[in-house]
Amino acid sequence: MSTHRLELLPAVDVRDGQAVRLVHGESGSETSYGDPLEAALTWQRAGAEWLHLVDLDAAFGTGDNRERIAEVVRTMDIKVELSGGIRDDASLAAALATGCTRVNLGTAALESPEWVAKVIAEFGDRIAVGLDVRGTTLRGRGWTRDGGDLYETLARLDSEGCARYVVTDIAKDGTLQGPNVELLKNVCAATDKPVVASGGVSSLDDLRVLATLVPEGVEGAIVGKALYAKAFTLEEALEAVSV
Ligand SMILES: O=C(O)c1ccccc1NCC(=O)[C@H](O)[C@H](O)COP(=O)(O)O
Numbered sequence: 001m002s003t004h005r006l007e008l009l010p011a012v013d014v015r016d017g018q019a020v021r022l023v024h025g026e027s028g029s030e031t032s033y034g035d036p037l038e039a040a041l042t043w044q045r046a047g048a049e050w051l052h053l054v055d056l057d058a059a060f061g062t063g064d065n066r067e068r069i070a071e072v073v074r075t076m077d078i079k080v081e082l083s084g085g086i087r088d089d090a091s092l093a094a095a096l097a098t099g100c101t102r103v104n105l106g107t108a109a110l111e112s113p114e115w116v117a118k119v120i121a122e123f124g125d126r127i128a129v130g131l132d133v134r135g136t137t138l139r140g141r142g143w144t145r146d147g148g149d150l151y152e153t154l155a156r157l158d159s160e161g162c163a164r165y166v167v168t169d170i171a172k173d174g175t176l177q178g179p180n181v182e183l184l185k186n187v188c189a190a191t192d193k194p195v196v197a198s199g200g201v202s203s204l205d206d207l208r209v210l211a212t213l214v215p216e217g218v219e220g221a222i223v224g225k226a227l228y229a230k231a232f233t234l235e236e237a238l239e240a241v242s243v
Pocket residue numbers: 013021022024025026054058059060083084085086087104105106107108130132140141142143168173174
């Protein structure tokens with residue numbers, strides 16, 4: 001049972017060199033928010049302890065932002081969770097070589113389970129797995145392809161020693177409609193590993209609700225649209241979840 005404070009992970013998603021926010025993760029729904037390094041520095045200056053950094057082009061398979069992403073990680077003084085297009089030994093080695101604290105694997109957990117089991121065994125808690133769902137169906141490749149059942153995959157990954165899960169309700173992502181608390185509770189009931197919540201945070205009250213799930217296993221919350229839409233400041237969010 002955890003009694004820690006909810007960790008907040010401001011999101012910087014990079015597409016075509018720009019920090020963007022999408023709705024339901026749909027390509028073409030981007031709102032641009034300028035330079036990703038400036039966005040990351042803004043969250044760091046505001047007191048962020050973590051950054052959730054995503055190469056969306058790599059996730060979608062429309063290219064990559066590898067150099068820009070590496071520059072952001074290199075510049076940060078805070079912990080970075082890096083994701084997007086990390087699907088084999090070469091892309092994993094490049095991601096880990098940026099100095100990020102951990103990586104988040106999505107598609108690979110659905111399409112290359114043996115490889116993911118291998119790297120979990122080799123890299124331990126530097127590997128998290130992203131469980132991005134519509135309902136209880138996992139989605140990969142930029143959320144464009146079905147990838148199996150959430151709880152079957154979770155049970156497999158647990159048996160292989162996965163250290164942590166990043167759980168995204170795609171239907172909530174980018175909508176400012178509030179997190180899927182029931183999904184998070186159900187996932188926490190199905191694993192003893194920490195869960196990072198993603199999707200839908202719209203208000204300080206949403207963060208306070210997620211903070212009540214810390215004893216059940218929610219370790220952190222990724223916050224994207226709500227910060228960029230200025231629903232609250234990061235300083236206010238950090239205060240709202242301080243114990
Ligand atoms: O965060 C988003 O808005 C988003 C939109 C569409 C696809 C993915 C998005 N975020 C990144 C993730 O959810 C995963 O971390 C990422 O897709 C994992 O990439 P991969 O391992 O290449 O599947």
